[in-house]
Amino acid sequence: MERQETLVQYFKEHDGCEPSLDLTKHKKMVNSPFQFLRGSAPLMYRDLASHLITLPESLLNIPLTTIMGDCHTSNFGFLSEEGSHGETVVFSPNDFDDACFGHASWDLFRFLVSLPLAHTEAAQIQAESECEKLKAKPLANEQQIHSAQQAFLKAYIETCERSLQKKNDSQTALTEFSKGHILYKRWQKALTRVVGGEAFMTKSTLAKEVDLVQWRFKQNPDKFIPLPDDIYENLYMQFRPFMDDEILDIVMRHNAGTGSNNLGRYYVLVGPSQPYDAAKTHIVEIKQQREAAPIKYFPTESVNNRLSAAHLTVNCQRKMQRRPDLILDDAIWQDKHWLLRSRHHARVGIDSEHFMLGKRAAEKGGVIQYALSCGEALALAHMRGDRRSVDFQKAIVAILPQQQRGLINEANKYVRQVKSDCLTIKSLLETTPL
Numbered sequence: 292m293e294r295q296e297t298l299v300q301y302f303k304e305h306d307g308c309e310p311s312l313d314l315t316k317h318k319k320m321v322n323s324p325f326q327f328l329r330g331s332a333p334l335m336y337r338d339l340a341s342h343l344i345t346l347p348e349s350l351l352n353i354p355l356t357t358i359m360g361d362c363h364t365s366n367f368g369f370l371s372e373e374g375s376h377g378e379t380v381v382f383s384p385n386d387f388d389d390a391c392f393g394h395a396s397w398d399l400f401r402f403l404v405s406l407p408l409a410h411t412e413a414a415q416i417q418a419e420s421e422c423e424k425l426k427a428k429p430l431a432n433e434q435q436i437h438s439a440q441q442a443f444l445k446a447y448i449e450t451c452e453r454s455l456q457k458k459n460d461s462q463t464a465l466t467e468f469s470k471g472h473i474l475y476k477r478w479q480k481a482l483t484r485v486v487g488g489e490a491f492m493t494k495s496t497l498a499k500e501v502d503l504v505q506w507r508f509k510q511n512p513d514k515f516i517p518l519p520d521d522i523y524e525n526l527y528m529q530f531r532p533f534m535d536d537e538i539l540d541i542v543m544r545h546n547a548g549t550g551s552n553n554l555g556r557y558y559v560l561v562g563p564s565q566p567y568d569a570a571k572t573h574i575v576e577i578k579q580q581r582e583a584a585p586i587k588y589f590p591t592e593s594v595n596n597r598l599s600a601a602h603l604t605v606n607c608q609r610k611m612q613r614r615p616d617l618i619l620d621d622a623i624w625q626d627k628h629w630l631l632r633s634r635h636h637a638r639v640g641i642d643s644e645h646f647m648l649g650k651r652a653a654e655k656g657g658v659i660q661y662a663l664s665c666g667e668a669l670a671l672a673h674m675r676g677d678r679r680s681v682d683f684q685k686a687i688v689a690i691l692p693q694q695q696r697g698l699i700n701e702a703n704k705y706v707r708q709v710k711s712d713c714l715t716i717k718s719l720l721e722t723t724p725l
Contacts, residue, residue, distance in 0.1 A: 360389030374633025
């Protein structure tokens with residue numbers, strides 16, 4: 292009962308209400324424990340601060356760096372560097388909404404927690420599917436998930452070791468995958484979506500969301516809401532100076548994300564007005580920014596975290612990416628902080644079923660391959676937090692190897708807590724009077 296009261300209080304503080312079916316975010320969160328984890332990032336930090344989670348003390352001796360804050364298996368993926376403008380596709384962290392200066396171990400722990408939860412979600416998707424082909428696919432087993440957790444930390448440590456050996460640096464990125472890799476097909480898919488790629492005009496972010504005849508956002512009530520003229524004009528006047536070309540259209544975006552599902556978000560179509568040119572046109576997201584997940588419960592961890600929420604995200608994303616988006620800025624509008632960033636033409640995400648289900652995932656080491664790639668990509672992002680020295684890498688190599696078992700054990704303990712929390716909130720929602 293005490294935990295239930297803690298959860299209800301948490302939702303009041305962070306979402307402005309008790310768990311409610313009226314909030315799309317809450318309905319999404321109880322679909323699975325993995326979705327619950329994704330929608331409640333600050334809860335983990337609350338549990339860290341209250342010592343419900345106990346991480347090895349020595350990990351706090353590793354220098355602070357820029358971290359994702361909400362690190363999990365679905366916050367990695369393929370994207371075109373420099374936002375929509377770049378032609379190079381990389382595999383990297385792809386969500387910086389909760390980025391801040393903090394402990395690398397927070398990201399490591401959260402990813403370790405997400406692996407078993409992603410496995411549970413993939414099993415649930417398979418069980419509930421009516422597709423016989425999906426039902427017939429083999430599912431990775433629990434031993435493979437444990438091996439993937441170990442592989443993730445191994446890749447992270449080895450990437451830091453290679454930095455000390457001068458075998459990688461801040462310009463290193465994951466840009467190629469062999470045919471036998473679990474990510475090969477999704478990498479190939481991303482390559483076709485860059486400007487000039489064979490699927491650019493049909494499958495890129497631009498093509499999927501924009502009518503390239505009318506040069507307006509597609510009519511899609513599930514995603515886009517047209518704006519009244521006064522709000523449209525207000526947005527245009529406020530944000531036009533940030534854009535690299537003319538604004539062709541603006542819509543409100545809704546039902547996007549999990550943790551940020553209840554925050555304001557607008558999409559802006561930017562490009563030359565006459566003649567229209569798809570290669571020079573892209574989408575800029577204007578998103579209301581909230582405080583990064585760790586900061587409420589660790590307010591004094593770094594003075595840098597005193598920046599406004601949007602400004603902090605911009606700073607951290609610029610540090611953690613090899614080549615940041617060309618449009619990446621922050622602004623104040625209507626007394627709220629807003630983040631501006633390019634939508635990547637070639638963005639290809641990774642869902643639980645993509646690396647948990649199928650022969651390549653379950654029988655050819657695909658789950659472990661995915662964890663290895665995430666470990667390397669995360670280490671490269673963390674290492675970029677300090678481009679002046681290798682002090683961070685030295686500390687990781689000296690401390691983390693001895694703490695791997697303890698970190699994994701604590702993560703698996705918290706997996707059980709997340710599953711219990713999800714059931715508690717689901718039960719509350721089911722018994723709440725309509």
